[in-house]
Structures are given as C-alpha cells and as structure tokens.
Amino acid sequence: MFFFFVGGVGQQVRQVLKSGAGTCIRCGSEADLVDYDKVLKLFFIPVWRWPGKDPLLHCRDCDLFFPQSLSPPPVSLATCRFCDRVVEPEFRFCPFCGSSL
Numbered sequence: 001m002f003f004f005f006v007g008g009v010g011q012q013v014r015q016v017l018k019s020g021a022g023t024c025i026r027c028g029s030e031a032d033l034v035d036y037d038k039v040l041k042l043f044f045i046p047v048w049r050w051p052g053k054d055p056l057l058h059c060r061d062c063d064l065f066f067p068q069s070l071s072p073p074p075v076s077l078a079t080c081r082f083c084d085r086v087v088e089p090e091f092r093f094c095p096f097c098g099s100s101l
C-alpha cells in the first residue's frame with residue numbers, strides 16, 4: 001500500500017533571530033532561534049502561508065523545528081584546577097584527585 005502526501009502544513013524559516021541559540025534535539029547540531037511561517041502546501045506548491053506564533057529553534061542540519069523549551073540548557077562544566085579533569089560544578093571535592101575545588 002502506498003501513501004502519497006499531496007498536501008500538508010509545513011514550517012519555513014522567515015528570519016533568523018539568533019544564530020546558534022540552541023542544540024538540536026534530534027541530531028545535536030547547532031540550532032538557530034527563528035521566526036517562522038506556517039506554509040500550507042498542495043501538490044508541493046505553497047498555497048497559503050501565515051506567521052507562526054512564537055519563535056522556534058530550527059536545526060540547519062536536519063531541518064527540524066522544535067520549541068526552545070525542549071532544547072537542553074547549555075551544560076556548564078567545571079574542571080579541576082589541580083588535575084584538569086572535568087567535574088560536576090556542584091562538587092566540593094575533585095573525585096579524581098581529592099583536591100578541594
């Protein structure tokens with residue numbers, strides 16, 4: 001059985017608000033914060049477009065749109081100043097060399 005999608009609503013970037021504002025939830029690449037239009041397509045031809053409500057993050061690599069709330073916050077990592085290994089920022093002591101941070 002074959003399905004042919006001749007119409008549907010898609011999203012299209014109208015304007016990049018902030019480049020590299022987030023991380024793609026699918027492929028992990030940089031995502032831009034964008035204003036977007038919703039586009040209704042029939043037989044692959046855009047027949048109607050209207051502005052989306054809130055800015056979304058858009059991945060340049062896999063063309064995915066997703067709300068900013070789904071993007072993980074930037075990971076803040078600390079490094080031990082004695083052995084230079086990455087440790088959790090809330091650690092009081094380095095788990096590798098035992099130094100106080």
Ligand SMILES: [Zn+2]
Binds near residue numbers: 025059060061062063
């Ligand atoms: Zn992606």
Ligand SMILES: [Zn+2]
Binds near residue numbers: 080
């Ligand atoms: Zn250490």
